[in-house]
Amino acid sequence: MSKMKSSSCPQRGEVGTSGMPREGTLRHAAEANPPHPGPLPTRERERQQRGGRLAAYAAIATLWIVAIVAGGAVGLFQAFGPPPLGRDLELSSVVLDRKGQLLRAYLTSEGRWRLPATTKDVDPRFFEVLLAYEDKRFWHHRGVDPFAMMRAAWQLATHGRIVSGGSTLSMQVARLLEPRAKRSFHVKVREAVRGLELEWKLSKEEILDLYLTLAPYGGNLEGVRAASLAYFNKEPRRLTLGEAALLVALPQSPELRRPDRYQEAARRARNRVLDRIAGHGLFTAAEIERAKREPVPNARKSLPMIAPHAADEAMAVSPRQTPQRLTIDASIQRTLEALARDRVAVLGPDMSAALIVVNNATGEILARIASPDYFDERRAGQVDLTQAIRSPGSALKPFIYGIGFEDGLIHPDTLIEDRPIRFGAYAPENFDLTFQGTVTVRRALQLSLNVPAVAVLEEVGPTRLITRLAQAGATLILPKTEAPGLALGLGGVGVRLTDLTMLYAGLARQGTVAPLNEGLGAVQKAPKRLIEPVAAWYVASSLLGTPPPESAAGGRIAFKTGTSYGYRDAWAVGFDGKHTIGVWVGRPDGAPVTGLAGRTAAAPILFDAFARLGMSPHPLPSAPRGVLITSTAKLPPPLRRFASHGAAGEAMTPQVRILFPPNGASLELSGLQGEAPDPIAIKIAGGTPPLNIMLNGMPAGSRSGAGTLFFEPDGPGFVRVTVTDATGAADTVLVRLQ
Template identity: 75%
Template sequence: MSTDRKATSRQPGKVGAQRAPGEGVPGPTRTHEPPHPSSLPDAERGRWGRRLVIVAVAFVWIAAAIAGGVSGLFEAFGPAPLGRNLEVSTLVLDRDGKLLRAYLTREGRWRLPAARKDVDPRFVEALLAYEDKRFYHHRGVDPLAMLRAAYQLVTEGHIVSGGSTITMQVARLIEPRQKRSLYAKLHEAVRALQLEWALSKDEILSRYLTLAPYGGNLEGIRAASLAYFGKEPRRLTLGETALLVALPQSPEFRRPDRYPAAAKRARDRVLDRIAGRGLYSAAEIAHAKEEPVPTMRKPMPIVAPHSADEATFASPKKSVIRLTVDGTLQRTLEKLARERAGSLGPDLSVAIVVIDNATGEVLARVASPDYFDLRRAGQVDLTRAVRSPGSALKPFIYGIGFEDGLIHPETLIDDHPIHYGNYAPENFDLTYQGTVTVRRALQLSLNTPAVAVLDEVGPSRLIARLAQAGAPLVLPKDEAPGLALGLGGVGIRLLDLTMLYAGLARQGTVAPLIEQLGQTPQAPKRLIEPVAAWYVGNVLLGTPPPENAAGGRIAFKTGTSYGYRDAWAIGFDGKRTIGVWAGRPDGAPVVGLGGRVTAAPILFDAFARLGASIEPLPRAPKGVLIASSAKLPPPLRRFAPRDSAGEAMTPKVQIVFPPNGANLELSHAAGQSPDPIAIKITGGTPPLNVLLNGMPISAKRTARTLFFEPDGPGFVRLTVTDATGAADSVVVRLQ
């Protein structure tokens, strides 16, 4: 993800110290003191003279500036750029201030802001000991360092050290020079004096920690530490410290990912220098020299990438954004999503949302298992994708029914075939339970009881209630609200559905979601009354758990959309609500996908990885009625539709496939009997009898989908009768 760039003049420290990858090769050993200029030939004396002139001129200028010409130089060079408006990488942090993701600057650089408090104190100690030991005593220019550099220039014949203070290096980083010259050095000195006049020492040090080059497109110690060591620079080993001190002097030729041998030599020289200061023991220095040098760059952190992208898009002018996300939990659930998606198959994806019930803060949001997985459309935010919830809306149907006084958890309700015009809901397993309690109907996710209650509550009212709570449902284009929405004939986002379930945990009030710290919370919105919400939570607490999971700890509901396209599981305890979705990002059907078998195990695993104990649900509010079915008030003992049309809802038995008069083409392999043909039946009262040309077909008497094996081409008559004597018959042609 990084873009390397060649070294530029934005390199502080020991100017002239930048060497080729083979730097450090020893030359001839000098066994005598440098010759006195008077003993040299005329040509050599001329070169020495010129060096002395350069040094003398430099000191004259610097002395003049310090002694009394500072104001004139300030005026000549103009006001100093202080680096307050330098572009830095946008940082997205978690709720505890830990880095989730950083973004490149427009120039393609990793430039992460840093201050003294952000780095290991030993690094600052080593940096100052190596680069500028009088940093806190001089005013930007260190005359002693300049004198030492001048002496080394005269005696060695080349620049050994530049005499630059950290302040001068910062001046050069903020205002890069085009070439090395006496004028450029004077310019840096003046700028350093101006910086010291305007900024504190810690502010100057902070700019160095942010801008120092570390090779390629890395600037600042945080970017370097993350790229080379995979961690923030708050805790560094002595070897890591020395390497980070050495790199800015020659960032391109000492890059450990390209020239590890040169990087190691530079690091060891720093260790030798600071060893002479008495900061560390000989054993510590020896151990640091044995540390391996990193040979490759690590990727920058990218946690909660979808949340980070959304936050930076919403706040483009912010350089630091704090999310409500718990970074540790986010990493844990991202790992869980990757594991489960990998076991489900290469085309399936998983999304997970965790919400704090009390505040509405999003503690984790895993929008895809892998942001960079193209096959799974990893950059698509599946927590915001509109998908069919299947049966996951049933708790809100029953909740409004509880609120209206239509039902109680122990109210008896019929589960049997029923028609509403042309709409005939069926249970998932195509069987019926007869008379059950509402509690049992919701826990087993029976369809016909839920549709019967929705018919009384009203589909439009359900949609309006959820929209009022902040979770609008999405209907197919040009379609009016109907009873099918109770079984998933509508669209909703995982974030919104999880927020609604958190409202059940809050006893009926929905807290609008908060994803950035400091965001002004909105007033909670009423979903259902507290008693109704408590009833729903109490019922869902008894939902049978998935295989190998402990029940009775969290209240949860699953859902599977039509055609096995979406699997859902949403659950809550007294403190947090977790929503899970699984399926294909492109919405294609997946054989065997289901809320209970696919999403529910992920939900329970997510709760297990929260790192905290399960919190009990809130206590029952005033007005809750605890009673058995027989002891309920008479109107609540058994659910009955309020209009008489309910009695005519049971349809007569009907063969819906094959339709009467259909022509069916027989298919079979060569030399084999024709393939079986399906018969689909709806309505009627079991047991059912199916006849083929007057002869009974052997099948379960409750089955509504069965098969018969045709003898060959020709006409056949299919007949079905039910327990009441009602019958239906069709004639089809096989060819």
């Protein structure tokens, strides 16, 4: 803090620093009211004589105090022992965000909010008011102000009561460091001596810092920072003149002027401060009047409770370290906490959510919402759900395909079958219980098809997948006595939201995983390899085309959803070129929730979270060297169609296939204008009779075998055609009629 100067140069006609009118004012007063030429009345003479005696006594007392303080300082220093310098004070532990904003504070062992504060933390106008009201010569005296003592003694003598005190801020700090229940001459001398000692040992700024930290503000509030947060709900860096005046007035009588209990007394005290400083030329009359009109708070507000789980974890790791600085950005954290509260309120009283935002480049956690409400017992608010072990559903599929890309087994445009198939005793099904037939690997990943993912996992190997993810830093938990199997690809494993988000950030980094960190300034651990850059780019570019949730714009972020067995967990993890966000939704107790799905419950939160970051999505990294961008027909022959080389995969039945129309085709409607369109042909091959046909989920008849049938369309639009045979085998195509 730059050295502050008290403005003690009064204007013409003002009251001087001694409390007496200046010479010019006296002269004008004498000219306006000449003295009475006759003898004074007896009562007036007695009054003057009494005032003269009191003034003499006050002067003698003042000189005596000054003599004791100045002449006997060495002896008093020895008598009172070494001065307390405030270096062993117990302060409230505080946790700050990356910009120094308060996330959370903790009570001292005595149950006090004693937040550390320095001059750089407080609005300069607070010091202007404080010094003008309490200690105008603070920057010039050495702990004791003889002029202030003489003025206080004179005012006591002439008014018969205390008008202003003679204590300097240094003496007040001494009193705060060594509180005394009783006030006496001995205590006053002790404060004066301590004030001199503090000035000898500490700088002026350090003495101010102690005052800012220890001044009482009513109840268990100590220090200007705690008071500003409790009464104004803001840090003291930006105070209005009225707020500054109130904070100067409260320490004089903190319990009787508490705004939350005695609002009118607080208002009067604030206005007295404003009246006192009005003549110092620091503020205009208009500013003073405007400050008097400011409302006085009538209640205490809760101190910040931002990212409470992260703060608790930091304090548990280093309980003696304060302040603690986290990588969390308080503005992002606060925004996403509100988002989580709003969304779970709609989902139901037992539902909860967790979010985490990661900086891709550094692995720093910018926000971590471990529960929507820390104090909500029904939602187990104090449980950190970002660390809960849950089934990821389909959220691990991108890493299956990533290793497949790396091994040269597949390319995003490789054709792969999505048909009923059995792997030993395991027969995977899709979420909607339908099959898409022949699709590209890219499309299989975007639609989260199960059979293609399991087929690729069979080639990659479940043990290899879980080992690769573990080597990248993720912890995956298998059920006891169970070895990795093909169900791993569909959620047969436990993972934390933090680890899953870290892995996805590795895809955004083109295959290297930066370990997550939450402590600002912590030593950065070396990145770990996940997959090769080309493979990571293939996965990211494929996920960029995943169909977005309703009312959301696609192609802006790469993302994947997941739904665990039994509808217990809904996931959505997405990334752009700068951030990765992971979302989990479910019940804290792990109970199933009917209809819970990642696409409908978690994905909308993910997209809303990216929107609330307040910036446009950053583009993904450009394609690394070695990327092959081409069509299926131009791929090398081994990559044009994926074929499982293992013996486990066996077709369950003779395949039923829709030969026409092909999936994704656009068909022109024909027919006379004004009449119904001509029927559309469907050509079916294979399958075990009877064959059942459904159009948009509605039965449209059956056939005794393969062949061609016709249906009459209602008009332009999309039509999903599904054919199933007697064994349950199915094929589905989606065509557009125009």
